[in-house]
Amino acid sequence: MDIKPSFTAPPSGRSIPVTPSPVGSTLIDIDHVDFFYGASQALHDINLKIEEKKVTAFIGPSGCGKSTLLRCLNRMNDLIDGTRVANGQIKIRGIDIYDPSVDVIELRKRVGMVFQKSNPFPKSIYENITYGLRLQGRSNKSDLDAVVEKSLRGAALWDEVKDRLHSSGLGLSGGQQQRLCIARAIAVEPEVILMDEPCSALDPIATVKVEELIQELRTKFTIVIVTHNMQQAARCSDKTAFFYMGKLIEFADTRAIFMNPANAQTEAYVSGRFG
């Protein structure tokens, strides 16, 4: 099927709407990908298909390359000097995102990210959420108000902050800040949300709230989550990928990985014998 690239910047500045594929089909196809930080190789021959509207978890011990792979999906690794993707392709809806014709800005509008250390901007809650929208040129106040409410409701934060939308985002608790970052990410209506250990800096109660949020969000967004916490992966995800030393060891339904792993190394990791 010849799909016109939807990551090139359209002349009008507005994003081209994309017809979604049926649920259960591949959205992101990682095909024989190697990744290098300068001379050292961080990822070896990764083959992985991420399905639409599902939660996929990347698990593995520290330094195994899961965050690196996650950051490849929205090309945030481009910010680091000397990094390159080699020998393979990462395709989103059939388009190689490292193709020179691809506009990274358009890509990042479609593939959003939530970081490990929550980074709300030191602006008001309202301005945090409308930041991404203003970048796209939307300035109609009622339009923005509606999106702010929708995003905050979507992030399960509306009831807590609806009276203080114009107070600083930094005045929220850690869990609220992370949910604000999630709200900010979903405000621009991406297709994919990448989450890089979103709960590692949060207390258990805040963690529960964010995990519940992930369950609600999967009906609308494709979510890829990197986590150190195996139990979190078991709770939240539909499919799990286990990485070790830059290689993908096993990728299957979460149930299978945790109850009945095919690979001995996977079994050793999920049963806690190392990691």
Place this chain on the structure above:
Amino acid sequence: MSPSTRHEFQSRPSAARRWESAALWLFRTATYVILICGVLVFGNIVFKGSKTVFTTTAPFINVPFFTEAPESLYVFDYQGQKREMGDREFRAFKATHPEAKEIKAESYVYSAGGIFPCIVGTVLLVLGSMIIALTLGVSAAVYLSEYAKQGRAVTLIRLAILNLAGVPSIVFGLFGLGLFVIYLDWNVSLLAGWFTLAFMVLPVVITASEESLKAVPKGFREGSLALGATKWQTIRKNVLPYALPGILTSSILGIARVAGETAPIMFTAAYVVRDKLPWEGLTTVSDFFFQGVMALPYHIYVVSSKIPQNEYTERVQYGTAFVFLVIVALIATCSIVLRNKLRNRYKW
């Protein structure tokens, strides 16, 4: 067990303890010596200068000193009394007292009148050069820290900028003379002075701006880029506003330096005396930029070394120095106020 009986934690005199004490006293003494020197210098200027600047009668400020141009002082005896008068006053006096026409008066150059043109000139020089220095400096800092690929070339550029900070101000003056006054044919002008002073203060602005930009957390940039912003959008909305307080702090140091340097403006912008104020006698807009001005530090230099010294010139010297300190303090205060306002607005 009470602490007065000997126990294992008993403090004992030792060499280390003596050195500790000595070090503390050394640092303390050094600090107080610096403080005393500062007080002496400022105190001397304030004490001697206030004789010229303040008067004993209302409105308690020597208004003519601030509002008139420098003129010669005439000292003479009239009817047994020693009189001192400025040039204009003396001529008016001679006109109204015809019998005084033959009086021989001693004249002292620049010892009467005021320093208004100098004040205006210094303020103009400071404003113009700081605008140029901040624009160029912040742009360079943004490029060096956000856009340029960190490597050999960028390190060399930074080294060159740091070297610029060590160049003597007289060399800047000659550079300005050669490039702006002679080669670009701007002659002695505000523009030449602005650019010379701006280049002199550029290293400080660039270094401080780079530090301020680096201090802004990486998370702000990453968060913004992940939402689909371009690099410039990220810098403009999410990095620069939060670096501004630090940048303005560096400008305070720059202002003090720019206002006080004589050598760079000696050849490029300053006149010993000028009878027109900067907004007088202009036929076109560009006339404003291509005129020279009088300046406070240069005036102090002229009054202190180019003319014979006596009690009358001393008055003007200290008065000018006092006014000069006050003006630098005022401009710096404005900068601090602006910085605090920005800090409150862009708190992070």
